[in-house]
Amino acid sequence: MTATPYLRLSNVVKSFGAFQALKDVSLDIERGEFVCFLGPSGCGKTTLLRIIAGLDPQTAGTVEIGGRDVSRLPPSARDYGIVFQSYALFPNLTVARNIAYGLKLKRKAEEERVRELLALIGLPDIGAKFPSQLSGGQQQRVALARALAPSPGLLLLDEPLSALDAQVRLHLRRQIRELHCRLGITTIMVTHDQEEALTMADRIVVMNHGEIVQTGTPGAIYRAPATPFIADFVGTMNFLKGSVDDSGRIRLGSVHLHSDQPLTPGADVTVCVRPEDVVIHRPGPVNTVDMRIEAMEFLGPFHRVRLAADGFGAQPLTADFSANLVRDHRLATGDRLPVTLPAEHLRVYPVA
Amino acid sequence: MHAKTLPLRMKRTGDSLVLDGVLVLLGLFLVAFIVLPLVMVALRSVYDRNDAFVGLANYIAFLDTPSLSQSIGNSVTIALVSTIITTLLAFAYAYAITRTAMPGKGVFKALAQIPILAPSLLPGISLVYLFGNQGPLRFLLMGESIYGPIGIVLGEVFYTFPHAVMILTVALSTADARLYEAAESLGAGPLRRFFTITVPGARYGLISAVFVVFTLVITDFGVPKVVGGQYNVLATDVYKQVVGQQNFGMGAVVGMVLLLPAVLAFAADWIGQRKQTALLSARSVPYVPSRRPWCDGAMFALCTLIAGLLAGILGTAAFASLIRYWPYDLTPTLAHYAFAEVDETGWRSYGNSLILAGLTAVIGTVTVFAGAYLVERGPASAGIKAAVRLLAILPLAVPGMVLGLAYIFFFNHPGNPMNALYGTMGILVLSTVVHFYTVSHLTAATALKQLDAEFESVSASLKVPVWRTFFRVTVPLCLLAILDIALYFFVNAMTTVSAVVFLYAPDTKPASVAVLNMDDAGEIAGAAAMAMMIVYTSAAVRLLHTGASHWLSQRTQTWRRR
Structure with a gap:
């Protein structure tokens, strides 16, 4: 293990009034890792992702990205790309404009970059289309391309596949995984689908009731679940x-x-x-x-x-x-x- | 290792600080120009004519005066009956426009706006022409007089109809076709789909419509002023007490009573807000109505009838203003348009109205949309947002009469540093923006709520400044709603009487007040003519708006299509 992890969460707490959505969560993620936050709905996994993203402030604790304490920094001062469950593509902009949204390049370079990303997601010819003219899986990939466009150091995926049908989901699992291998970008994916986590992650972080209950490789989690809850939640x-x-x-x-x-x-x-x-x-x-x-x-x-x-x-x-x-x-x-x-x-x- | 006890505060970017500042300013603006004036009315209601504190004496006197206390019952009755009729008609009409394949939907949509083009005095004037003592249709009333509840309800339905249609059209126009396809595939018939998808989907709009109409009616002054006869309602009482008898204390009491529907409007909005979620995401498939000959035919007939009645009432005033003497001498003449003959301000009041409407549209639209954006999508804390949301709903509950009265007390107060505004065009613009704030705000908020909740988060993650997403995404997606709001402000500023009637000075008198003055003076034809000038202007602006909207739909809304 290297000296400093790429992402370090220390004693993160999130309270909504008396309710504790996250209770003292600490976690290190290495550069280039693909990590899944896995847990049932309401376990705090999305809350944790939004805290990493700076979209919701934590009640206590620190977030360090790339060795830098970003705990108090707004989203725009952190370095990540994010894909939401709803994709949040801008419906009035073409696919190309959506992808170029976060780019600050000269026109030529921007066009080149967009072409690159469209090729990367395997949809080279859809730049001029509007999101409503695409299938769900295509929209998902465009959202991915938009998040990756500025070459962020960290990719956050919030249940990115849950709105898609099974066939497309299987295909995209593989594609996201390949993308990760090719780009080597540190990736965190939130999911409630254990199969998704097992097939995609380098390491799974299982959460329940606002706590991390186990972290480990898919194999370790599957073979040696730390609690009956995990044993039940992951696999049969x-x-x-x-x-x-x-x-x-x-x-x-x-x-x-x-x-x-x-x-x-x-x-x-x-x-x-x-x-x-x-x-x-x-x-x-x-x-x-x-x-x-x-x-x-x-x-x-x-x-x-x-x-x-x-x-x-x-x-x-x-x-x-x-x-x-x-x-x-x-x-x-x-x-x-x-x-x-x-x-x-x-x-x-x-x-x- | 790090501080665990102190709650963390996120470092704010410059952008978000500015946005919060603007929202707080807006909140203060609403406090200053709606809350404080209302406080003045409340205070005023416990003082007598000689500025002596009298406690609740004015209220007791109000209840002891049968003619005044009876107005409460009259107002509520009129409002309930009008609300039921208007909401039912408007829902059917809006449904026909948005969810059927009947022909002429664009035309019907435009025709529904007829009443909004005219001051509420106009239906009164037309009803008098049609059903009054010399009216050719008087026999239809079977001995009843048009002066009284019948006339008021007819006039109010005419006057409030477009407001209800506007809200319900917005509510019904954002349907996700997938829901209907799903229901149809599950074997749900048209009726079941209507009651399980259409009505629930529009319930927020329905609740809004009911309360907007009820409040509009109970606070309207124009219709009962012209055809109320001896049937007193609260809104006319305020006018009589203040303008007629200079009894400010009693006027304030009636004003306070008129504020009661506010509570109901608040409750309704609150219920609606909790249930509203984003109905339209990038993945939604817009609903395209298919042909249903029976339904389309019936809806076409109904819409024709309604639109015909609306046009007929307007046409009566137009016709009467262009002939020598209704209904006896039908010789065409423009004599009634020589306003200087019957009203000392003459044509100048018309010019005043144009200035007032133009300023109100620009200032109002910018303020409302920015405000609604900050409330619905800004970075401010939930507490501030809730406060401003409440303040934005408040004007709906405040009748124009009460607002006007409140502004007299507030701005005329020697201790108020804004005293200089009194008697200027500025106070007219201010009162009109505030008066019509709520419906515009709800229109903007509804449009904004339909955008994906994560647009701002995505922009922040892409390090794109908030304002850039605002102008590149939010505004273009809401452009149709923004145009609607601008039109709404302009036309209402042209037609409003109730607040400005207390606030105009001789050289700022607007056209709508000129209509009122001429009607009061018995110059009904002159009043009809000035009312028609307002209609022509509003109609012209409305046409411009239609053209612009159409152009926009063609150009920038390509994404809406499947």
């Missing part, structure tokens, strides 16, 4: 209620499971396991349970299978079995099979 997860017995094993009904985590005997716990980590019997004695297939849902590359075991405290277990596996084992509803919950994939949380 099985939640199983149990307790820890005297020998440090987890008891679920009449079944005993081993975990790699150190556990306090006697504690009530929630055991989490991802559906794709549930496997058909693996050699070795531990964590294997005889289960029955209750239902199967065909999802193309894999089947989502609902399993149940008598000794499991009546808790269902969801497993994702690949199409190959289902074919090879000729699995069908009603079948009984030994299922292993690998110790290294169990996440165990104490019940509060």
Whole structure:
């Protein structure tokens, strides 16, 4: 890690009267990183973005961009480009004029820059059109081009894809990601869509109730969610209620499971396991349970299978079995099979 | 590591400081020219003719005088009946203009503006010509007299109709076609779409319209002055008390009573404001009405009837001003236009009106639009904005009569440093700008609220100064509304009587007051002729406005099309 991060938030607080929208948020973002603020609506992620942008003042705390304390500076004195959910394209200006809006160049140079940006977003021929003549995805890209035009050091994206249909969204995810790789611009994107965050971010900042609850790479967040909330919010997860017995094993009904985590005997716990980590019997004695297939849902590359075991405290277990596996084992509803919950994939949380 | 306890204040740019300063100045302007004068009226109402403090004695005397206290009931009745009739007619009319494919929408839109071109004295004069003692249509009243409630309601509906149409047209013209397409695809019939999309979408406009009309009627002085007869209403009472009997204390009491609708107007605006959100973003698809033969036909018939009645009332005055003696001698003559014969100010009052209207339009439009912009989109704190928003609504609640009265008390006060304004054109312009501030402000605010909320944020992030976005984006997007406001100010300044009737001096007397004087003196044909001069002028300006709007739509609003 370098000495000074590109963006540093220190103890940022935002209150609206008695309500605290942000409670003491601190975060460092490195130059060139693509960071997603992920969380449910009302978690404070947009508020935090607007504070970075200087659009809303924080109640306390500091914001440093590029080593410079900008806490008290208005938006125009900070260095960033922003794309809003509504895009806020100026409807009375052409696409070219919209993109050139923040440029302070001679006419020739300006035209050149606009052409460059239109090429960058893959829409070279729309300069003369008005925003209302474009599709949602095109408008989104124009807004992106406008934000990037003055070559800012920081790009802020406020739910930029949420207003688009799925197909366009998938396409734009990739395009924004490629753009980021090509330009290397430090980027912060606010989203409530975990899939979007997982596919696009270098690092995810998960927020809830005005606090950062976990930061990490998509892989780390997915594999080792710090709390049941994150486990539930990111990806699909099985939640199983149990307790820890005297020998440090987890008891679920009449079944005993081993975990790699150190556990306090006697504690009530929630055991989490991802559906794709549930496997058909693996050699070795531990964590294997005889289960029955209750239902199967065909999802193309894999089947989502609902399993149940008598000794499991009546808790269902969801497993994702690949199409190959289902074919090879000729699995069908009603079948009984030994299922292993690998110790290294169990996440165990104490019940509060 | 850093101070956690002290709330941070954002460093202000020069721009935003200037903008805040302007907004505060505007707030002070409204305080000085609407709040303080009203305070003077309130104070005045507790003093008698000899400037002795009498407490509530004037109010008690008011309630004890049956002829005066009865005016309250009369005023409210007239206002309620007129409001219901006007709002229903205006909604249908505005709907036809904005949401149907009937032919001649442009013409109908223009015709709806007929009444706004004339002082409210004109419908009174025409009704007297048509239904008065020598009126050819008198039989239609079946023995009732036009002098009284019937005449007043007819006149008020005529007078307030364009105001309601203006507000409702704005409210109905900003529809997102996608909502209708969605509803239609869900199987909602036309009636269901009307009640679930059209009406809710226009509810802010509807509430505004109801309260604007109600307040206009209850505070109008022109119609009841001419056709009220023995049927007293509050607005005429003020005039009688002050001009007739020089009883300023009692006039102030009646003025205070007339202020009551203010409370209602406030409440209505407050409710409306909370619900209003941006209806038009760059992604909206403008609604283009499709053909519905039955609906279009019925709406065309209704609009023809309404427009015909409006034109008929105007035509009566025009015709009567051009013939020797209604209804007996129909020889054409311009004799009634020789105003010097019947009114000592003669044609000069017409010139005064042109100056007054021109100044009001320029000063009023700039002030209102800048003010509305700062309130809706400026950088000021929510508290200041709310205060100015409230102040901007206040003039709507203040009847012209009361405003005029307030200005007498305020500017005529020896202690007021602005005393010198009294009796000048300046006070007429000032009172007219203030008098017509609210509707203009709401028009501007409505247009501004329909712009994407993040335009200013985007500009700031692109380091573009606020004023540049204001002139390059905000003003062009609101240009049609700005033109509407300028026209509204000009025409109202031409036609208004109520405030200026207390404030004119012999050499600043406007044409509308000349109409009143001539009507008072029994020179009805002269009054009709001067009223028509006002109409011709307003109409000419209106035509200019239409031309300019059309040109603009063609040139700069390309983006509106799909």
